[in-house]
Amino acid sequence: MRVALAACLGLLLSACGQQQVPAGPDMETILAAGPAETLADYGLFADASARQPSAGVVPYDLINPLFSDHASKHRLVYVPEGEAAAYRGGEEVLDFPVGTVLIKTFAFAPDMRTPAEGERYRETRLLIHKADGWAAYPYVWNEGETEARYAPAGAWLDLAYTDPSGTPVEIDYRVPNQNQCKTCHQLGDAIAPIGPKGRNLSHEGPLGVDQIDDWTARGMLTGAPVSFDVVADVHDASLPLDARARAYLDINCAHCHRAEGSASNSGLWLGWEVDEPVKLGVGKHPTAAGRGSGSGTVVIEPGLPDASIMVYRMDSSEAGVAMPELGRALIDDEGVELVRAWISEMDVAG
Amino acid sequence: MRKILFAAASVTVLAACGGAGDGSEGNATGNQSSVSSSTGEAQDVTVEVGDDFALRLQTALIEATPGSTITLPAGTFAMTDGLTLDVDGVTLRGASQSETILDFKNQMGSGEGLLVTSDDVTLTNFTVRDSKGDGIKSKGADRITYSDVKVEWLGEPSEENGAYGIYPVESTDVLIERTHVRGASDAGIYVGQSSNIIVRDNLAEFNVAGIEIENSSNALVNGNVVRNNAGGILVFDLPDLPVMGGNSTLIRNNLIEDNNTRNFAPPGNIVASVPSGTGVIIMANDRVMVRDNNFANNQTAHVLITAYSQAFSDADYNPLPRNIEVRNNTYGESGYNPQGDLGEIASLVGGNLPPIIWDGVTSWGGNDETDVNIFIDEPASVGFVNLGLGSYPIDVSAASPSMDRPDGESIGNMPTVTLAHAE
Structure with a gap:
C-alpha cells in the first residue's frame, strides 16, 4: 500500500518539475x-x-x-x-x-x-x-x-x-x-x-x-582473482583467537588507528597488516589518552587484560574514555571479551 | 569460488594502505591552502541565541564557506556532542572569553569539545568549558590561531578532567596567544608533533602541566604566566610516535611560579611522572634554551633537565637532552619540598635541592657516553646539581651527585620562529 502510494506521489511530483x-x-x-x-x-x-x-x-x-x-x-x-x-x-x-x-x-x-x-x-x-x-x-x-x-x-x-x-x-x-x-x-x-x-x-x-x-x-x-585470502569471521569461535581479534581491531579501530587516519598521532596502529608489537600497543605507553588510560600504563600488557588500556577504553561508554570515540553509545561486550581473551593468551615474555 | 580461509595475521607483512596510488582518492576535504580563491564569496554567519543552538552551530560549521567568519553571541550554551570544523579559512569568533561559553558538561559523545581539521582557522573570544575529553583539538590544521580563547574545567583540579586544554597536533605554523587554560589533567596547552610554533602571553594554571611542547620543532614559548600547575613548562620528546626528534625550543620571558599543585594526572600518562613543584622540564630534546624567565616558589626545582625515563624499543629514538642552555633567569625560592623520585634523591644531597637539576645521563642502550652539551650560564650563586646517573635506564641508587657544572658551551642564537600566517 505504502509503496503504491509513494509511486503515485512520485508521478504527481514529477509533473511539478522541482521535486520530481x-x-x-x-x-x-x-x-x-x-x-x-x-x-x-x-x-x-x-x-x-x-x-x-x-x-x-x-x-x-x-x-x-x-x-x-x-x-x-x-x-x-x-x-x-x-x-x-x-x-x-x-x-x-x-x-x-x-x-x-x-x-x-x-x-x-x-x-x-x-x-x-x-x-x-x-x-x-x-x-x-x-x-x-x-x-x-x-x-x-x-x-x-x-x-x-x-x-x-x-x-x-x-x-x-x-x-x-x-x-x-x-x-x-x-x-x-x-x-x-x-x-x-x-x-x-x-x-x-x-x-x-x-x-x-x-x-x-x-x-x-x-x-x-x-x-x-x-x-x-x-580483476578479482579466482582465489584469495578472506578475513577471519570475528564471531566464528572455531577460528584462531589471534586471527579473530586482529580482524576485530582491523574493522573497528584501524580506520582511525593507522598512519593516514584520524588517530595517526597516537602511533598506535591496529590494521591487519601491522606486525610490530609496539605499534599494536604491546608495552606501548599512551600518548594523549588522558583519563582514557584509567589506571593502566600501557595499551596492551600481555597476559593482563585488566591492566591493558585497550580493554579499559573498549569497556567504557563514557565520552572521553570510550574507544572508538564515535559511533557507539553501548559497549560491544562480545568484542571486549574477544580482545580480553586475546591479551590473556599473549605470551607474557612478549 | 573457493577461497583460502585466511592469512595468519601475525606474519602477513603487506604494504600499508598508502595514500599514493589510491585511485579513489580525491581532495574531498578541500584542503587547499588558499583561503579566498575558491569559487563563491565568503558568507559570514551569525549563530543567534535560541532553541537548538548546538545543532545550528554545528550546521554553520559544516556549511561555512571558506574564508568566512562565524560569530557566536554572548551567552552560555549547552553542548551535547563535540563540535567539528573542517572548512579552510574560517574564523570562529565569540563576544569574549567571559561572555560566550560553550558548556560541555552534558557532553555525550566525541573525544573533545571542538575538533578542527582544516587549515587557516582562527578561534577567538570564547570559552570551552568542562569538555569530557580534550578541550579544543586541531589536527593537521596548518596556520591555526588560537587567540583570547579560554578552556577550563571548573572546580578543584581533578583526574576526571579532560587531558589537554588547547591541543594542536601534526600541524605547521601554530599561534596560541592570550589564551587562558585551567584544570587540564594533562597539559593546559599541548603542542604535539608540530613545527613552527609560537605560544605567547597565555595564562596556564591548575593543570598538571601548564604548557607542553612535545615531539615538535622550532617553538617559541614567550611571555606566558604559568602558575599553580604541577609542572610549569615541559619540552618533551617521546618514542614510538610518527614524529620524533623534538628540537629547537626557546622558553623566554615567562613568569613560572607556584607550580605546586598535586600531580592529578591518570597514572599511564607521561606527565604523571612530573614531580609537583617543577618549573621547567626538558626531556629528551635537542637545542632548548631557557632564558630571561622569572622563576618563583616551585617546591621541587625550577629547571629539571632529564632523560626519558621509561623503557623503549624504538631504535630511532634518542632519550637524552642535549644542547641545552640555561641563562639569565631570575630564581626565587625552590627545592624546599622536593616530590617524587627527586624527593628520594634530595636526601642524598642534604634534603633540599638547588634550582637547576640535571640527571647526568650521557649514554643509553649500551652506547658510549656522548657529549650532550649542557650549558648552565648563570651566576655562581645559582645552585646546580648533576645527579650523575650516567647511563640509561635510570637507577636512582646509582646517583653520584655533584655540584660541578658541566663543561658546556653556548648553543648560540635560537632561530627566530616565523609563522606563515601571523607576525
Whole structure:
C-alpha cells in the first residue's frame, strides 16, 4: 500500500518539475557538488521507504562489520551502468568508479534478537564518489519512514530496544554529523570507504551468492582473482583467537588507528597488516589518552587484560574514555571479551 | 569460488594502505591552502541565541564557506556532542572569553569539545568549558590561531578532567596567544608533533602541566604566566610516535611560579611522572634554551633537565637532552619540598635541592657516553646539581651527585620562529 502510494506521489511530483523523484539512479544528483535534500532525490530506491532498490542498486554485506550499538545495517552499492570497480588486492578497498554510491541504512527493531520483526529505519549514510573524491552525507528518517532528510549536523535519537543478549537498553543514539563521518573515513587529506575490501566481501551475502562472483558476473567488478585470502569471521569461535581479534581491531579501530587516519598521532596502529608489537600497543605507553588510560600504563600488557588500556577504553561508554570515540553509545561486550581473551593468551615474555 | 580461509595475521607483512596510488582518492576535504580563491564569496554567519543552538552551530560549521567568519553571541550554551570544523579559512569568533561559553558538561559523545581539521582557522573570544575529553583539538590544521580563547574545567583540579586544554597536533605554523587554560589533567596547552610554533602571553594554571611542547620543532614559548600547575613548562620528546626528534625550543620571558599543585594526572600518562613543584622540564630534546624567565616558589626545582625515563624499543629514538642552555633567569625560592623520585634523591644531597637539576645521563642502550652539551650560564650563586646517573635506564641508587657544572658551551642564537600566517 505504502509503496503504491509513494509511486503515485512520485508521478504527481514529477509533473511539478522541482521535486520530481527520479525513476532510477540520477547521475546529476549523485554527482552534484552538494547533497540532495532527501534520500529519495537520488533515485536509488523505487519507493519512498527505501525498501525497493532501483535497478543496478545491489544489496551486500561484510564478513565483519563495525559495531554500531547492535544496529542492523542494510548496505547497498550502486556502480554506474557500464562502469566497474577494480579489485586491487584483498587488503584494499575496491577501486570504485566515479558515480559510485555506497548506501548504509541503520535500523532497529524492538527486540534485536529478532531484528526483522518491527524493524524501523533510523538513518541512512551515503558515501558518494564525486568527480573530486568521496563525500559523506547523513540522512535521518522521519517517524513514518516516508522520508529521510539530509542532516548535516547529525542527530540524537532516543532508542529503546532489547539487545541480542536479551537485555533491554535505552540509549541516546548518535547519528554522526557530516564531519564525524569524515573523522572515521579519513585517508590522508581525502576520505574513503572502509568496509568493502575484497577480503571482507568475499562470502555469501544477502542475495545468497558469493558477492565477489556476483559482482563480477554483473559487470560491476573486474580483476578479482579466482582465489584469495578472506578475513577471519570475528564471531566464528572455531577460528584462531589471534586471527579473530586482529580482524576485530582491523574493522573497528584501524580506520582511525593507522598512519593516514584520524588517530595517526597516537602511533598506535591496529590494521591487519601491522606486525610490530609496539605499534599494536604491546608495552606501548599512551600518548594523549588522558583519563582514557584509567589506571593502566600501557595499551596492551600481555597476559593482563585488566591492566591493558585497550580493554579499559573498549569497556567504557563514557565520552572521553570510550574507544572508538564515535559511533557507539553501548559497549560491544562480545568484542571486549574477544580482545580480553586475546591479551590473556599473549605470551607474557612478549 | 573457493577461497583460502585466511592469512595468519601475525606474519602477513603487506604494504600499508598508502595514500599514493589510491585511485579513489580525491581532495574531498578541500584542503587547499588558499583561503579566498575558491569559487563563491565568503558568507559570514551569525549563530543567534535560541532553541537548538548546538545543532545550528554545528550546521554553520559544516556549511561555512571558506574564508568566512562565524560569530557566536554572548551567552552560555549547552553542548551535547563535540563540535567539528573542517572548512579552510574560517574564523570562529565569540563576544569574549567571559561572555560566550560553550558548556560541555552534558557532553555525550566525541573525544573533545571542538575538533578542527582544516587549515587557516582562527578561534577567538570564547570559552570551552568542562569538555569530557580534550578541550579544543586541531589536527593537521596548518596556520591555526588560537587567540583570547579560554578552556577550563571548573572546580578543584581533578583526574576526571579532560587531558589537554588547547591541543594542536601534526600541524605547521601554530599561534596560541592570550589564551587562558585551567584544570587540564594533562597539559593546559599541548603542542604535539608540530613545527613552527609560537605560544605567547597565555595564562596556564591548575593543570598538571601548564604548557607542553612535545615531539615538535622550532617553538617559541614567550611571555606566558604559568602558575599553580604541577609542572610549569615541559619540552618533551617521546618514542614510538610518527614524529620524533623534538628540537629547537626557546622558553623566554615567562613568569613560572607556584607550580605546586598535586600531580592529578591518570597514572599511564607521561606527565604523571612530573614531580609537583617543577618549573621547567626538558626531556629528551635537542637545542632548548631557557632564558630571561622569572622563576618563583616551585617546591621541587625550577629547571629539571632529564632523560626519558621509561623503557623503549624504538631504535630511532634518542632519550637524552642535549644542547641545552640555561641563562639569565631570575630564581626565587625552590627545592624546599622536593616530590617524587627527586624527593628520594634530595636526601642524598642534604634534603633540599638547588634550582637547576640535571640527571647526568650521557649514554643509553649500551652506547658510549656522548657529549650532550649542557650549558648552565648563570651566576655562581645559582645552585646546580648533576645527579650523575650516567647511563640509561635510570637507577636512582646509582646517583653520584655533584655540584660541578658541566663543561658546556653556548648553543648560540635560537632561530627566530616565523609563522606563515601571523607576525
